[in-house]
Amino acid sequence: MTLDDLQQQWLAQDKRIDELVQFTRHLRLERALVKPRRSLRLSQFGDVFEGLLGLMFLPWTGQFLFTHLGEPRFWLPAAALHAWFVAVVAVAVARFVLKSQVHYDAPVLQIQQQLTRLRVLTLRALRLTFATGVIVWGAPIAIVAARSWFGLDLYALLGFKAVLDVLAVSAILALGFLAICALCENRLQHSPLLQTLARNLAEYNLRVAEDRLAKLAELERGH
Amino acid sequence: VSTDTDIQAGFLALLNAHRRLLYKVTRAYGRSAADRDDLAQESIVQLWRAYPRYDRRFKFSTWMYRITLNVAISWQRRERTQMRHRASEGEEILENVAVLDATLDREDVALLYASIERFDEIDRALLLLYLDGHSHAEIADVLGMTPTNVGTRIGRLREHLRKAFRQAGHLSSSLSQGEAS
Numbered sequence: 367m368t369l370d371d372l373q374q375q376w377l378a379q380d381k382r383i384d385e386l387v388q389f390t391r392h393l394r395l396e397r398a399l400v401k402p403r404r405s406l407r408l409s410q411f412g413d414v415f416e417g418l419l420g421l422m423f424l425p426w427t428g429q430f431l432f433t434h435l436g437e438p439r440f441w442l443p444a445a446a447l448h449a450w451f452v453a454v455v456a457v458a459v460a461r462f463v464l465k466s467q468v469h470y471d472a473p474v475l476q477i478q479q480q481l482t483r484l485r486v487l488t489l490r491a492l493r494l495t496f497a498t499g500v501i502v503w504g505a506p507i508a509i510v511a512a513r514s515w516f517g518l519d520l521y522a523l524l525g526f527k528a529v530l531d532v533l534a535v536s537a538i539l540a541l542g543f544l545a546i547c548a549l550c551e552n553r554l555q556h557s558p559l560l561q562t563l564a565r566n567l568a569e570y571n572l573r574v575a576e577d578r579l580a581k582l583a584e585l586e587r588g589h
Numbered sequence: 590v591s592t593d594t595d596i597q598a599g600f601l602a603l604l605n606a607h608r609r610l611l612y613k614v615t616r617a618y619g620r621s622a623a624d625r626d627d628l629a630q631e632s633i634v635q636l637w638r639a640y641p642r643y644d645r646r647f648k649f650s651t652w653m654y655r656i657t658l659n660v661a662i663s664w665q666r667r668e669r670t671q672m673r674h675r676a677s678e679g680e681e682i683l684e685n686v687a688v689l690d691a692t693l694d695r696e697d698v699a700l701l702y703a704s705i706e707r708f709d710e711i712d713r714a715l716l717l718l719y720l721d722g723h724s725h726a727e728i729a730d731v732l733g734m735t736p737t738n739v740g741t742r743i744g745r746l747r748e749h750l751r752k753a754f755r756q757a758g759h760l761s762s763s764l765s766q767g768e769a770s
Contacts, residue, residue, distance in 0.1 A: 367746070368750070368751055368754070369719075369743075369746065369747040369750050369751070372701065372704060372720065372750065373719070373720050375701050376701060376720040376721070377720070377721075377722065379613075380609050381703070383608065383612050383613075428699070469639065469642065470635045470638075470639055470655065470656045470659040470660060471639045471642060471652055471655050471656050472642070472655065472659075472733075472734025473655060473730070473732060474658050474659055474662065474711070474731060474732045474733055474735045475711070475732055475733035475734060476654060476665070476712075477655075477659045477660070477663075478662060481663055486659065558675045560749060582711075583710060585734065585735065585738075586733060588734065588735055588737065588738035588741070
């Protein structure tokens with residue numbers, strides 16, 4: 367069989383499809399068409415929520431930074447925390463904007479590249495915010511919160527070494543978790559959800575997305 | 590001035606007029622009847638969402654192909670990398686499409702789709718458009734390639750299929766000879 371034979375057989379199924387497929391349930395279809403249209407407007411809700419959550423913390427860390435400019439032991443953890451929240455907000459805004467630009471009626475290669483770029487951004491951001499998040503949500507947030515809300519100096523209370531130890535443990539935990547994810551990227555078949563999480567954090571899915579982006583660009587250029 | 594009812598009626602009429610296209614794309618990208626139901630539902634939702642932007646100076650089929658192929662390719666990739674998520678909204682509306690599979694999925698039709706399932710998502714889209722009799726320029730317009738690139742890729746697909754069919758034929762004749770002896 368050749369491609370032309372295949373085409374003849376392909377076109378022969380048209381009559382049967384015409385006879386059998388009909389979107390006859392108009393009333394039900396109409397009802398369903400209106401509802402998803404509304405719910406689709408909420409599809410970017412996650413990004414808005416993430417952005418707003420980050421924005422809520424920024425004035426707090428910004429104010430703290432400003433009032434402790436001359437004290438590096440407070441200024442440094444606050445700067446790390448502030449940078450982390452800025453990154454979270456920036457990623458949420460970038461994702462929201464990229465999603466808004468996706469219109470499925472554009473050419474296939476263009477849309478697939480847009481969606482893959484969005485995926486690459488999401489996966490890079492996830493890995494970065496997770497690894498740094500484990501660190502900044504440990505000692506730095508405790509130092510800033512204790513000082514800001516209770517006027518306590520954790521360095522004086524626990525000792526400088528203990529604070530450094532917590533930081534080191536957080537860093538080891540973050541790196542350890544990423545290493546475990548890398549070990550599990552081809553395992554956990556029994557749990558697709560865990561496997562996806564491991565692959566997202568272990569760069570497996572990022573590599574797949576980057577390869578796809580390169581292939582799509584090649585296709586568009588005509589290679 | 591068009592009312593919402595007129596717009597919906599117009600959309601449904603166009604959807605019915607191009608039902609072959611929707612069926613073929615969902616059949617080519619969805620593995621099971623349930624997959625095809627999800628895919629058809631998602632395609633219709635995206636078509637409806639994009640409908641206000643549809644420019645009537647252009648062919649509806651080209652516009653519909655772009656959306657359904659984009660939805661199908663994205664859906665397939667998502668299904669491959671994430672937990673399967675079943676859309677419950679409006680499933681029953683599309684039972685026609687799922688029920689159809691049983692009627693249409695005769696051996697020859699199944700083989701037909703099996704022939705195109707060997708290709709990656711973009712080549713599959715290209716093949717679908719080619720088999721439906723679209724010109725290189727039309728295919729290029731839907732996919733976002735140059736017509737020359739489309740011609741080159743169709744040539745490669747033709748060769749790939751010829752080899753695959755030859756191997757399959759060779760295999761089946763060897764098997765039947767083996768059974769006879």
